[in-house]
Amino acid sequence: MDEKTLGEKILIMDDITKVYDMGGEKQTVLKGIHLEVSKGEFVAVLGPSGSGKSTLMNIIGCLDTPTSGSYVLHGRDVGGLDEDALAGVRSKEIGFIFQSFQLLPRLDALSNVELPLIYSGVPAHERSALAEKMLVRVGLKEKLHHYPNQLSGGQQQRVAIARALCNNPAILLADEPTGALDQQTGKQVMSLFHDLNEEGHTILMITHDQGIARHARRIVRLLDGILSEGGVEDA
Amino acid sequence: MLKESLRMSWQNIRANKMRSFLTILGIVIGVTAIIALITTVEGATQEMTRQFSELGAGKVSVSVSGTALKRGLTEADLERLSELDNVESLDPTVSFTRHVSNGQRLTENVTIEGRNAVYFQRSDGLLSAGRGLTPMDMDRNSHVCVIDATLRSALYPGEDPIGQTLIVGGQRFTIVGLLSDGSEDVMSVMFSSGDEGKVILPFLTAQRMVHSNSVTSLGIYIHDTTRTDETIDDIEGVLNAAFNYKDDAYRVINLESLLDAMDTMLGMMTTMLAGIASIALLVGGIGIMNMMLVSVSERTMEIGLRKALGARPKAIQVQFLLEAVMLSLLGGVIGILLGNMLSLVFALWLEIDFTLSAGAILLAFLFSATVGVIFGWAPARKASQLNPIDALRSM
Numbered sequence: 001m002d003e004k005t006l007g008e009k010i011l012i013m014d015d016i017t018k019v020y021d022m023g024g025e026k027q028t029v030l031k032g033i034h035l036e037v038s039k040g041e042f043v044a045v046l047g048p049s050g051s052g053k054s055t056l057m058n059i060i061g062c063l064d065t066p067t068s069g070s071y072v073l074h075g076r077d078v079g080g081l082d083e084d085a086l087a088g089v090r091s092k093e094i095g096f097i098f099q100s101f102q103l104l105p106r107l108d109a110l111s112n113v114e115l116p117l118i119y120s121g122v123p124a125h126e127r128s129a130l131a132e133k134m135l136v137r138v139g140l141k142e143k144l145h146h147y148p149n150q151l152s153g154g155q156q157q158r159v160a161i162a163r164a165l166c167n168n169p170a171i172l173l174a175d176e177p178t179g180a181l182d183q184q185t186g187k188q189v190m191s192l193f194h195d196l197n198e199e200g201h202t203i204l205m206i207t208h209d210q211g212i213a214r215h216a217r218r219i220v221r222l223l224d225g226i227l228s229e230g231g232v233e234d235a
Numbered sequence: 236m237l238k239e240s241l242r243m244s245w246q247n248i249r250a251n252k253m254r255s256f257l258t259i260l261g262i263v264i265g266v267t268a269i270i271a272l273i274t275t276v277e278g279a280t281q282e283m284t285r286q287f288s289e290l291g292a293g294k295v296s297v298s299v300s301g302t303a304l305k306r307g308l309t310e311a312d313l314e315r316l317s318e319l320d321n322v323e324s325l326d327p328t329v330s331f332t333r334h335v336s337n338g339q340r341l342t343e344n345v346t347i348e349g350r351n352a353v354y355f356q357r358s359d360g361l362l363s364a365g366r367g368l369t370p371m372d373m374d375r376n377s378h379v380c381v382i383d384a385t386l387r388s389a390l391y392p393g394e395d396p397i398g399q400t401l402i403v404g405g406q407r408f409t410i411v412g413l414l415s416d417g418s419e420d421v422m423s424v425m426f427s428s429g430d431e432g433k434v435i436l437p438f439l440t441a442q443r444m445v446h447s448n449s450v451t452s453l454g455i456y457i458h459d460t461t462r463t464d465e466t467i468d469d470i471e472g473v474l475n476a477a478f479n480y481k482d483d484a485y486r487v488i489n490l491e492s493l494l495d496a497m498d499t500m501l502g503m504m505t506t507m508l509a510g511i512a513s514i515a516l517l518v519g520g521i522g523i524m525n526m527m528l529v530s531v532s533e534r535t536m537e538i539g540l541r542k543a544l545g546a547r548p549k550a551i552q553v554q555f556l557l558e559a560v561m562l563s564l565l566g567g568v569i570g571i572l573l574g575n576m577l578s579l580v581f582a583l584w585l586e587i588d589f590t591l592s593a594g595a596i597l598l599a600f601l602f603s604a605t606v607g608v609i610f611g612w613a614p615a616r617k618a619s620q621l622n623p624i625d626a627l628r629s630m
Contacts, residue, residue, distance in 0.1 A: 061543065
């Protein structure tokens, strides 16, 4: 890692709140979140269901906008950006990894990985080379042209990770990445996360599972919309 | 980007083959109907125009029924007509039937036509062998004639009729020419009395044969076809004078105006029928809209995912719109092929020429593309406005 970029803040959230209007009744899901993530960190957000995890993840992933507060991602204030601009931010800065992989069943592994490259405007001839490199990186060299239904759960999640990596995003955002996997496979995916983190990738993982959260270097707890720093022991 | 969208749309259409096929069926039927209709009517119109124009452009036909006192036009009347401004030449015809023989065989009820040399000068492709009647034949009252294919096969089967002798009404004629098959123009078919064959003699010779010097059928060739109407007025003036203003004594038929009227009528009919057929296109468009709406809700997760991966709303909209247009165009192309095949069958059946109508193809193509855009717009917009969070949650 470049010396100068050490300690650079990838993500700065200040006093983020999110209020939903449920048929006239206001429900505050996030109550003033402060969160900073530096480059090269591996952070787990640990919280039970209903704690506001998904809402936080959507805001971090620029899929949703906060009701109030400021959010600076990779040096850019993303509050007040319009939908097109947010799509651009998602394309360049964020690599999503979902619980249920979210691969398109009609596309093979390579084409699935190419998808974000299409939307970030990478020319066709560079796309497949780049996508192949990413699939090799996650250990699927032999499976480039397999369709999702020909791959195991673990392999599908690796394809999804390759897809998240291919635009070289500022942050990998993983939502319960092992939720749909058995323990053994989940461990393998976690060890891949470790390796990626060693290589300098910044990872933010959201989970309700303490065992999974332990794989991260830093854990923050989310409970009833309030975030607090702390180890697994305190959770 | 556009190429990717095209590829993705095509993949999706292919993934649901049966559904896509049923969806485009309405478009296929509509376009097939429109193409078949326009192409067939165009073919029929061309055939009719061809038949009419064989008479030569700028020809006005006069047919005289006469009055009790005066059966037909006299030499003096013809003189006056030929002196009219813009009249190029006169082509009077006399027509009757006689027995005809070659010395051994006899054919009854053969149509005998007396014609001037101008008829042969003005009609291309009239003869299949030999020559036509010339001004010299007229001046000398030569005993020469031209026969048609029917008479040839009746009297001279397997022989060359040119130079042979034909006996008409007790007089001997030398055959100098053979009419080609199907060369008969519309008017002579309308006025001929039998299908036992036809002999064309020099006009005066034929006129003498019926002991008449009045003309009941006349073609008038005119110079400047842009002034046809004026000239017709002049002609009618002469005829009125000749028949004492009894205007039911004659008829002046301008084939061009007849053709124009028919063209207009056919055009109106085509437009009307095409209008009815385009209702099928409308129904087809609604089918596409329905399918696209289903497709959007089925692929909610896919849309959400694409958005999460950085697709702008516009990109999603373009993809779904392209899919609708592609479906519609696919239906259009199939319809164009089927429609042309159908009109080829019609053309063979009705014995008219088959020509690909570029205009109809272009129209069908544009129409189906437009249907795709119009009916694909709303579903595509719906897809582009899906909230990615809701979309992803629906998995």
